[in-house]
Amino acid sequence: MAVVGLSGRLARCYCLRAVRSSLRVPALQLHVSKTAMGASQKDFESAVNQVKLLKKDPGNEVKLKLYALYKQATEGPCNTPKPGLFDLINKAKWDAWNALGDLPKETARQNYVDLVSGLRSSSDSSSQVKPEADKKQAGYETLVITSEDHITKIMLNRPAKKNALNTQMYQEIMLALEAASKDDSTITVFTGSGDYYSSGNDLTNFTDIPPGGVEEKAKNGAILLRDFVDCFIDFPKPLVAVVNGPAVGISVTVLGLFDLVYASDRATFHTPFSHLGQTPEGCSSYTFPKIMGLAKAVEMLIFGKKLTAGEAYAQGLVTEVFPDSTFEKEVWTRLKAYSKLPRNAMRISKQIIRNHEKEKLHAINAEESSILQERWLSDECVNAVMNFLSQKAKL
């Protein structure tokens, strides 16, 4: 089908979504009132000044985030050509700004103010003795990140959307993994808030088409996917998934790159790629056959068979299943004990176990991402996304 036709249909997807959104009164009201109460220009300018007075260097990731939000708040979506490959600093800044997509200026302004306010409180209290208790990290909108008992917990936090991964969440997860790789935790844990672990890729990621058209959208999507999965391949510490409920799509496939997967008996594991006109990602085309054998991997990845937690355990994708009623208690008791093990020994063991596969995994990730770039432009995929957005189809 001609690209023009596809653009038109994707544009219609977007319209359908707008219509659906306009019918959802509570969500709309929430958005309006948040904007109405949003940061004023004065708050924003004051936050810009406060950044200069921070007592503690917030680190490069946060600085990039501040830069991106500032540019978005003052100039809108990224409007400059991408710097060359070797212009590392400007490329990192451009990537951070560009990743904000069409985030409205007002939201960027509010996020900037919130981020600076979080930095100020942590900077002000940096000379005090920090309590051992849970400390929520500031600067994330789609995640709740806490550190306690040498465990960094990354909680996917869009429960109203079943923790679907929008582009901001992909970006924040990458930042969170980068930070967790350097912090003093021994293990890093992913979990979901609410009743789902995650419903996978947010299908509205397919809607807002940039001026460069659907091809540009697909190209950027493939870069985002590749960078995202690379972060899991390269993560140096033991990585644990605490799968509190159903998991779909990319939230399932990357589990093959985790070191422990604990599941509630309420969890399910579903990769409906063919149903969506898509193909496997997260290195699952390699890790799943390796973990569960070709026959079972094919059932999941080609035919979209949904596994119960018990089945996923039997097939080696899940380390252990717990009754939902005692899930949190049992899992966290276990993880707290593990987190006391010597950090370097665990890190080095992970290196020995995983390093000889890394190069291969990066190559597989690149291939899967580039195949998906093509798939996203196919009739099969466009129709599936349209069906979901027009509320005709659910998994």
Ligand SMILES: CCCCCCCCCC/C=C/CC(=O)SCCNC(=O)CCNC(=O)[C@H](O)C(C)(C)COP(=O)(O)OP(=O)(O)OC[C@H]1O[C@@H](n2cnc3c(N)ncnc32)[C@H](O)[C@@H]1OP(=O)(O)O
């Ligand atoms: C070319 C563009 C490229 C873009 C960049 C891409 C970058 C990387 C891509 C990596 C690719 C990954 C592949 C996948 O992950 S495939 C899996 C995709 N996921 C789905 O297909 C799930 C779709 N959701 C459902 O089928 C159902 O929502 C559910 C999960 C079975 C739950 O059903 P239930 O009845 O319990 O709940 P609701 O449907 O009412 O959901 C509550 C609200 O949450 C919204 N929702 C849920 N899941 C998603 C989703 N994946 N994307 C967007 N929105 C989602 C749902 O619409 C409801 O919203 P509402 O309350 O506003 O109506």
